[in-house]
Amino acid sequence: MQHLDPHLWPLTATATHNHLVLGGCDATELVREWGTPLYVLDETTLETTAARFVAALRAHYPAASTVHYASKALLNSAVAQLVTRGGLGLDCVSLGEVALARHIGLDLAQVHLHGNAKPRHELEQALAWGVGRIIVDSLDELRVLAELTRDRLAQGHQPQPILLRLNPGVDVHTHAHIQTGQLDSKFGLPLATGMARAAAELALQSPGLELVGLHAHLGSQIDEYAPLALGVQRLLAFAAELKQRFGWEAQELSPGGGLAVPYRSGEPVPEIDDYVQTLARTVLDECRQRGLALPRLVIEPGRSLIARAVVALYEVITVKTIPDVRTFVAVDGGMGDNIRPALYGARYSAVRADAIVSEATTTVTVAGRYCESGDVLLRDVALPPLEPGALLAIPMAGAYTLSMASTYNLVPRPALVGVRDGQARVLQRRETYADLLRRDILLPA
Numbered sequence: 001m002q003h004l005d006p007h008l009w010p011l012t013a014t015a016t017h018n019h020l021v022l023g024g025c026d027a028t029e030l031v032r033e034w035g036t037p038l039y040v041l042d043e044t045t046l047e048t049t050a051a052r053f054v055a056a057l058r059a060h061y062p063a064a065s066t067v068h069y070a071s072k073a074l075l076n077s078a079v080a081q082l083v084t085r086g087g088l089g090l091d092c093v094s095l096g097e098v099a100l101a102r103h104i105g106l107d108l109a110q111v112h113l114h115g116n117a118k119p120r121h122e123l124e125q126a127l128a129w130g131v132g133r134i135i136v137d138s139l140d141e142l143r144v145l146a147e148l149t150r151d152r153l154a155q156g157h158q159p160q161p162i163l164l165r166l167n168p169g170v171d172v173h174t175h176a177h178i179q180t181g182q183l184d185s186k187f188g189l190p191l192a193t194g195m196a197r198a199a200a201e202l203a204l205q206s207p208g209l210e211l212v213g214l215h216a217h218l219g220s221q222i223d224e225y226a227p228l229a230l231g232v233q234r235l236l237a238f239a240a241e242l243k244q245r246f247g248w249e250a251q252e253l254s255p256g257g258g259l260a261v262p263y264r265s266g267e268p269v270p271e272i273d274d275y276v277q278t279l280a281r282t283v284l285d286e287c288r289q290r291g292l293a294l295p296r297l298v299i300e301p302g303r304s305l306i307a308r309a310v311v312a313l314y315e316v317i318t319v320k321t322i323p324d325v326r327t328f329v330a331v332d333g334g335m336g337d338n339i340r341p342a343l344y345g346a347r348y349s350a351v352r353a354d355a356i357v358s359e360a361t362t363t364v365t366v367a368g369r370y371c372e373s374g375d376v377l378l379r380d381v382a383l384p385p386l387e388p389g390a391l392l393a394i395p396m397a398g399a400y401t402l403s404m405a406s407t408y409n410l411v412p413r414p415a416l417v418g419v420r421d422g423q424a425r426v427l428q429r430r431e432t433y434a435d436l437l438r439r440d441i442l443l444p445a
């Protein structure tokens with residue numbers, strides 16, 4: 001029987017009557033109704049994980065704290081509703097993401113706007129919509145914001161609360177594409193070069209801006225706590241310097257997100273509680289030693305909040321054995337719905353969802369349907385024998401998959417179905433061919 005590693009599968013996943021069952025719904029029946037590729041969100045897992053972050057902060061940090069979902073990991077209206085109904089705020093990184101927050105009726109005070117290159121018109125609109133915090137990433141952005149908010153102040157608006165995103169110069173051992181806290185990074189205001197100090201000074205001199213705090217995000221898929229603690233220490237050392245120089249106190253502090261998840265059995269399984277406790281303790285210790293008031297602690301999990309809640313289902317289209325080389329199992333999705341293997345060499349695992357009691361006796365490479373040789377979802381994985389029509393399930397499919405999906409080869413993007421207590425509902429419908437053609441304008445005959 002194939003193994004459903006409890007660290008990789010949604011909380012409700014079971015093997016029942018030889019089939020994978022998610023949220024009480026048989027995967028083969030979900031596929032019969034909605035087709036493949038199909039992304040299935042276990043609503044219970046998402047809500048439980050969100051609640052774990054909130055509870056851990058309450059348990060380990062005595063002052064105010066907030067969890068903001070880093071919505072870039074997976075965003076559509078229903079996911080944002082599920083997350084924010086649990087009391088979380090939203091981290092957005094474009095006006096499109098903020099527009100979605102408005103669309104679901106979220107109080108935009110609960111929205112933080114990030115981004116290393118926010119266009120001026122997006123900043124103008126974010127100010128007009130009343131986004132709660134803008135996380136400033138560069139001196140140029142700060143100058144634009146200072147100018148825009150000066151004019152708004154003259155019209156009677158309140159100063160805009162901002163945080164400075166700092167580059168603390170901390171390396172984390174993760175894939176180079178998802179490291180962000182080292183000095184050689186496009187993100188943040190480096191502490192080491194004096195740019196952060198210049199930004200703080202300018203922010204404090206700008207009457208339309210209210211500098212409420214400091215932020216850093218070191219990268220993603222981080223499974224060691226020491227660099228995260230070091231990042232917090234550097235933020236608070238800088239806060240202490242600003243207090244001494246300008247008498248300014250940080251009201252808020254955000255160490256970003258970045259907690260790793262396991263994608264395959266045997267990979268480290270960082271615990272949410274340990275992670276939050278490490279961050280909270282570091283803030284408490286540093287503030288005590290430096291004589292700083294405790295700031296509101298804001299954490300921004302993305303991957304670790306959503307990855308495990310989602311399973312991707314694919315139908316096998318063809319099996320091609322090249323003797324003494326490899327067996328390619330090609331499925332009806334691939335880099336269009338999950339680009340992580342092609343982009344970062346990300347590794348996943350899979351089971352045969354329509355014959356879960358079968359033994360994994362063959363080693364195959366699962367390729368996607370897209371016209372790129374690099375479109376390989378799983379390389380050299382052990383699976384039961386597969387034939388066209390077989391159903392494959394990939395767990396840990398929630399983060400940076402659908403949110404990075406493309407319409408390459410004009411393949412419609414998959415549906416996302418939510419499951420709970422034996423009931424399933426479409427949260428985001430499959431793209432149609434009409435959707436794909438909607439933006440095109442035919443030339444006159």
Ligand SMILES: Cc1ncc(COP(=O)(O)O)c(C=O)c1O
Binds near residue numbers: 070
């Ligand atoms: C500012 C910020 N916060 C939070 C996150 C979420 O990171 P993760 O999904 O690794 O938790 C990101 C991801 O890029 C980010 O840029």
